[in-house]
Amino acid sequence: MLALLTGTESTWDHGRASTLAARDAKRARPANGDVLPAATSSTLARMSLQDRVDELAAQQGSTEEDRLLHTQIVRYERHGTAHPGVNETYYVVLDDGHEAFHKPFTGVAVPTAQHYGHHPDEVPMHECGAWRLAHRLGPAYAEIVAPCVLRAHEGEAGALSARQFGLPLTDEPLTRVPDRARAAAFFDSLIAQQDRHAGNYRWDGNAEKLGLIDHGFAFARPGQYVNQSFFVAWRWARDEQALIDAEQQALRNLLESRDLHGLGRFLLPEEAEALAARADLMLERSSILAVGEF
Numbered sequence: 001m002l003a004l005l006t007g008t009e010s011t012w013d014h015g016r017a018s019t020l021a022a023r024d025a026k027r028a029r030p031a032n033g034d035v036l037p038a039a040t041s042s043t044l045a046r047m048s049l050q051d052r053v054d055e056l057a058a059q060q061g062s063t064e065e066d067r068l069l070h071t072q073i074v075r076y077e078r079h080g081t082a083h084p085g086v087n088e089t090y091y092v093v094l095d096d097g098h099e100a101f102h103k104p105f106t107g108v109a110v111p112t113a114q115h116y117g118h119h120p121d122e123v124p125m126h127e128c129g130a131w132r133l134a135h136r137l138g139p140a141y142a143e144i145v146a147p148c149v150l151r152a153h154e155g156e157a158g159a160l161s162a163r164q165f166g167l168p169l170t171d172e173p174l175t176r177v178p179d180r181a182r183a184a185a186f187f188d189s190l191i192a193q194q195d196r197h198a199g200n201y202r203w204d205g206n207a208e209k210l211g212l213i214d215h216g217f218a219f220a221r222p223g224q225y226v227n228q229s230f231f232v233a234w235r236w237a238r239d240e241q242a243l244i245d246a247e248q249q250a251l252r253n254l255l256e257s258r259d260l261h262g263l264g265r266f267l268l269p270e271e272a273e274a275l276a277a278r279a280d281l282m283l284e285r286s287s288i289l290a291v292g293e294f
């Protein structure tokens with residue numbers, strides 16, 4: 001059983017209770033008070049955040065996830081670069097030497113989440129949801145998306161993603177690995193990624209590896225804000241928006257799975273519906289969607 005779910009000190013409940021209290025203390029409330037998106041307002045079909053977290057935790061357990069979930073954390077420090085990002089991010093070293101980045105629930109910038117149309121508590125869920133979907137779609141996607149799990153560190157729960165190596169802000173992947181860049185466009189279109197600027201992937205030229213990071217602002221619904229959509233815009237500009245056979249098959253598999261490859265069990269219901277609607281529309285048109293078409 002995952003540590004998040006057991007009855008010990010490191011339980012999710014324990015982490016979450018202190019998380020929520022700490023967040024209330026730490027987060028600067030937006031000037032307009034209690035106007036967070038109503039992600040947790042109740043409807044009959046709506047599960048609590050805790051239930052959705054439990055669902056997600058129960059699904060975690062691929063090889064890539066197991067390392068992130070269970071290897072001891074030996075270093076944990078605030079990530080401070082020239083471009084540290086808007087959400088609090090911590091640099092993590094695991095006992096086996098692997099590196100990762102932790103983005104706690106409490107560190108999500110509330111005004112930014114609001115701007116993108118999300119309740120802050122959904123942001124780490126999206127980070128993990130994007131990876132889970134990539135994993136279930138198959139190797140073409142799992143290879144380009146940073147593995148990511150929900151994990152608590154010293155009572156602070158958050159999304160822990162495996163470090164992707166290489167440089168941001170380069171368009172080399174477009175010429176060196178165009179198949180992967182096209183896969184990134186398909187993936188971003190499907191997950192309704194709102195924030196794929198050129199700092200939200202890494203390019204490792206030696207390994208010829210493209211690594212997508214930062215999926216907190218994804219699973220958008222129609223009309224929500226888009227910041228940038230680097231790969232989608234590129235694929236359209238090359239007139240390569242038409243789906244290839246493998247992409248059509250991936251969409252059919254997703255739609256035929258009982259629960260959208262598990263995501264229907266932990267995304268918000270309206271997010272899951274929008275995901276299914278995008279998959280339908282992409283199949284109907286046999287094309288990726290336009291930039292910002294959620």
Ligand SMILES: Nc1ncnc2c1ncn2[C@@H]1O[C@H](COP(=O)(O)OP(=O)(O)OP(=O)(O)O)[C@@H](O)[C@H]1O
Pocket residue numbers: 079081083084085086087088089101146161162163164165195199200202213214215216
């Ligand atoms: N999986 C990862 N691999 C490599 N670097 C990472 C990873 N996750 C986070 N980082 C580092 O932490 C920074 C902030 O992370 P991330 O981009 O996920 O957060 P953010 O605050 O949502 O960013 P943004 O400013 O794009 O909204 C990144 O720019 C990068 O330097």
Ligand SMILES: [Mg+2]
Pocket residue numbers: 085199200214
């Ligand atoms: Mg970022």
